Amino acid sequence: MTASSPSVLPIDPAILAQIAHGEHGDPHAVLGPHPHDGGVTVRVLKPLAKSVTVRYRLPAPTRKNPDGWAAVDLAHEHEGVWAGVLPVADVPAYRLEVAYEGSEPMERDDPYRFLPTLGEVDLHLIGEGRHEQLWTVLGAHVHRYDGLGVAPDVTGTAFAVWAPRARAVRLKADFNSWDGREHPMRQLGSSGIWELFVPGVGSGTTYKYVILGADGVWREKADPMAAWAEVPPQTASRVFDSAYEWGDDEWMAARASRGQVDAPMSIYEMHLASWRRDRSYAQLADELVPYLSDLGFTHVELMPVMQHPFGGSWGYHVTGYYAPDSRFGDPDGLRLLIDRLHQAGIGVILDWVPGHFATDPWALVQFDGAPLYEDPNPQRGWHKEWGSHIFDFGRREVRNFLYGNALYWLEEFHADGLRVDGVASMLYLDYAREPGEWTPNIHGGHENLEAVQFLQELNATAYKRVPGISMIAEESTAWPGVTQPTSAGGLGFGFKWNMGWMHDTLQYLQRDPIHRAYHHGEMTFSLVYAWSENYVLPLSHDEVVHGKGSLLRKMPGDRWRQLATLRAYYAFMWAHPGKQMLFMGSEFGQEAEWAESRELDWWLLDHPEHRGLRDALRDINARYRESPAIWRSDADPGSFAWVEADDAAGNVFAFVRRSGDDEILSATNFAAMPHHGYRLGFPGDGEWEECLNTDAEAYGGSGVGNLGAVTAVAGEHKGWPAHAEVVLPPLSTVWFRRKR
Known part of the structure; x- marks a missing residue:
């Protein structure tokens, strides 16, 4: 030189x-x-x-x-x-x-x-905790730079991660032989965001961040915003560039314009790995879609499909909130499954876990060397009952991470709703804590004010951005206003699980019919509060694990009585105010308690009596969907009236559901003997069609019934203007509809 x-x-x-x-x-x-x-x-x-x-x-x-x-x-x-x-x-x-x-x-x-791939507006919104599409700027994104005619175009991947207390961050990946020394990342001002664009890196690349914490210790971490991950037990994140083309435009357009409380909703809850074993997303699409279409469910609820390392957690201990479970394929595989369900007219609800997260050291825990995602206060940051970390709901960036994640599943994967797990554990500072293990809030109460703010922010934002979806709370206490709008001080959910209904009805039905007379109120009490919230009636996975036995085995008596009781119970449940949810296998009388490590007992369908239960549920769903009396006015107390609520000795429950000129009278006999010549009040005289009878021979029942119809005659009975002498078969539910 x-x-x-x-x-x-x-x-x-x-x-x-x-x-x-x-x-x-x-x-x-x-x-x-x-x-x-x-x-x-x-x-x-x-x-x-x-x-x-x-x-x-x-x-x-x-x-x-x-x-x-x-x-x-x-x-x-x-x-x-x-x-x-x-x-x-x-x-x-x-x-x-x-x-x-x-x-x-x-x-x-x-x-x-290369210049940073995040702009000033992105950094400002992240700092404010208001970036509603956080997943578009953090994580790993395939990006193309135009060569402007003087150089070749450059395609690579932009990596960005939030680690505000980190002293340095390196990128360790398969493209640098897992030697992070070559790829140190830069911190973008005071935002806490570290960023690097790596040319030549594309979809499928595996990577991790190596973070030098404030304590001087280097830690390898998976990307909290990764769109894909390695199959467990491997723990690296993967770059994913979606090429999926959706085919559910008709469904999405209709969804945006309709409500949910005044629409039919019967939900099939399932665990993907144990419905049938060793299926990919694509294989599940081929098998699940026709199965649910035949059964007539309006929705399917998938237990958590977010990346989790331990299958035995059922997905409730999440490590990759933005990554679909890689055990079943890549993220476009999940898109395919949801798309195919939508094209078949079936909505998809995803189980979502914002209350706590997994303890794996390579994931969110002490991400930048100190508590970041978890609440640093041990009285608030550790969940004793579940052995997991609790999010710091008081930190705006953490709230942004969570509600951005909700929007991610709703927008990027076209989910029709989220069932929010463990809401009660989020709402109360003393949840699963003894005196002395928690500190009251600034008002001296036990409410977690930051979590309340987060839930309100979550629901208001979700409903604003994605019209037509349903946010469903698993909330087991008497917290007021769970489904009231946030503008009225409520939490803003669309629905709440009715855990009290589930507990009371199962407790009643597990007794022998001869003892049920002394517990009649367990079946009627739910109508005292049925309109205090918008409810889903859940018979979930929680009721068929941990020694509780399957729904079938909860029922007393021989196999005939067990199956008959389930048929009657389902029809009673479907006619009851509220939406319905049933866990997989219960539709055909799964005998063994559910275990995530094996598939359902599909061999039971070789037995006519179990096929009969499935066929009964299929017909219940069909009658339900064609009967707006049952679902259109669910939020209106005027849509329900007792016909018979006090016959404890006969184990009989009868009520009318109505909407407009459509009326259904549901009568259930939980006694083991038929009632002949049973006088029931009717809303009007004339012929009433027996549109459903769970004791039909086709379902494995005894075939006792009303020959297809009854005729109600004018004459007051228990406050009703007409009455009829009907047959109530043993352990059965019968629906009557006024003939038009």
Whole structure:
């Protein structure tokens, strides 16, 4: 180099040492191109390289370089840092040619010559905790830079992670042989966001972040915002660039314009891994869609499909909130499953767990060396009952992470709703805590005010951005206003699980019919509060595990009585105010208690009596969907009236559901003997069709019934203007509809 040649931009050796050791918060300030002294200094971090050359674009071709490109060899400067000067005034397009011992030189782009992929608005919204599409800027995203005609286009992946207390962050991946030294990330101002664009990296790449915490310890972490992950027990994140083209436009347009409380909703809850074993998302789409279509469910609720390392947690101990479970395939596989369900007219509700998260050290726990996602107060940050960490609901960035995650599933995966797990555990500071293990809030109460704010923010934002969806709370206490709008001080959910109904009815039915007379009120009490919230009646997975036995085995008597009781129970449940949910296997009388490690007892369908239960439920769903009397006015107490609520000795429950001119009278006999000539009040005289009878022979019943119809005659009976003498078969529910 001549005396007149531009010189290398000098850098303090201590700073070069920080770069080499991955401890510099802004490596782009040192690495990459930097104009200096009439030239452009290029520094490159390649610790194991034998030589590094920069090939750069000249302002114009020369006789020596007719193709318009020239080259400069870099000199090793300090512990893997290479430096040299390009004799041009402005930063040109350039590429690196790197050679390692025993291999030919490889040409690649320099990550440190690219601008950040997050803008100022993104950083501002993240700082405010109000970035409603957080997943579009954090995580890993395939990105393309235009070469503008002077250089080839560059495609790579932009990585960005929130780690505000980190002293440094490196990117460790398959593209750098899992050696993070080559890819230190830069911190974007005071935002706490660390970012790096890596050229040549695409979908399928596996990676982790290596984070130097404030405590001086390096930790390897999966990406909290990763869209995909390795199959457990492997723990790395994966880049994913979706290419899925949706086919559910008709469904989505209709969903946005309809309500949910005044629509039919019967939900099939399922655990993907144990419905049938060893199925992919695509295989489930082929098998599940026709199965649910035949049964007539309006919705399916999937137990958590977010990435979780331990299958025995059923998905409730999440490590990857933005990544669908990779055990079943890639994220577009889940999109396919949801799309196919939508095209068949079936809505999809995803079970979602914002109350607590898994303890795995490679995931969210002490992410940047100290509590970040978890509440730092041990009285609020640890869930004794579930052995997991509780989110810091008082931190706006954490709330943003969570409600952004809800929007992610609703928008990116077209989910029709979220069932929010463990709401009660979020609402109360003393949940599962003894006196002395919790501290009252600023008003002296036991309410977690920050969690309340989060839930209100979550629901208001979700309903604003995604019309037509349903937010469903698993809330087991008497917290007021769970389904009241946030504008009225409520939590803003669309529905709440009615745990009291589930507990009372199962307690009643587990008794022998001869003893049920003394517990009649357990079946009628739910109507005292049925309109205090918008309810879902849940018979969930929680009722068929941990020694509780299957629904079938809860029922007393021989197999005939067990199946008959379930048929009657389901029809009673479907006619009751509220929406319905049934856990998989219960539709055909699963005998064994549910276990996530094996599939359902499908062999039971080889037995006519179990096929009969399934067929009965199919017909219950069909009659339900064609009967707006049952579902259209669910939120209106006027849609329900008791016909017979006090016949404890006969184990009889009868009521009318109505909406407009549609009326259904449901009569249930939970006694083991038929009632002949049983006088029931009717809303009007004339012929009433027996549109459903769970004791029909086709279902495995005894075939006792009303020959298809009854005729009600004028004459008051228990406050009703007409009455009829009917037959109530044993352990059965009968629905009557006025003939039109």
